[in-house]
Amino acid sequence: MAKQLLSNNFQIAAVVAVALIGLSLITSATGFGVGFDSTTLNRGSAGAITPEIDGSVTCTTTDGGSNLYVNGFCTDSHDTKREVCLSSGELEESYCVSNMCLTEIINCPKDYSCQQGACVIQ
Numbered sequence: 001m002a003k004q005l006l007s008n009n010f011q012i013a014a015v016v017a018v019a020l021i022g023l024s025l026i027t028s029a030t031g032f033g034v035g036f037d038s039t040t041l042n043r044g045s046a047g048a049i050t051p052e053i054d055g056s057v058t059c060t061t062t063d064g065g066s067n068l069y070v071n072g073f074c075t076d077s078h079d080t081k082r083e084v085c086l087s088s089g090e091l092e093e094s095y096c097v098s099n100m101c102l103t104e105i106i107n108c109p110k111d112y113s114c115q116q117g118a119c120v121i122q
Contacts, residue, residue: 059096071117085114
């Protein structure tokens, strides 16, 4: 009886171990379960097209990332987002995060106004 109980416990432990290894392989291959990785947050400096760091160029920005002083656009595998003024003091800025274009509404700093998709000094 004790030998059978030990055998059952071993089988259960083996099944759990195989399941954990399988889950680990699946999450590594798909990216699910992976925490925030600061290397994919791509908010580079102005003046350069900024590809994602993982080597695949699936998201680029023409103003180098989040740069409210330069008009640009962001292109990913789904869309192209042009930076636009929402009002005289509000800019819709675009940048790459995890191979996707995201937008953010930014208020231009004091003494700046939004013109043609960029904050410029008045």
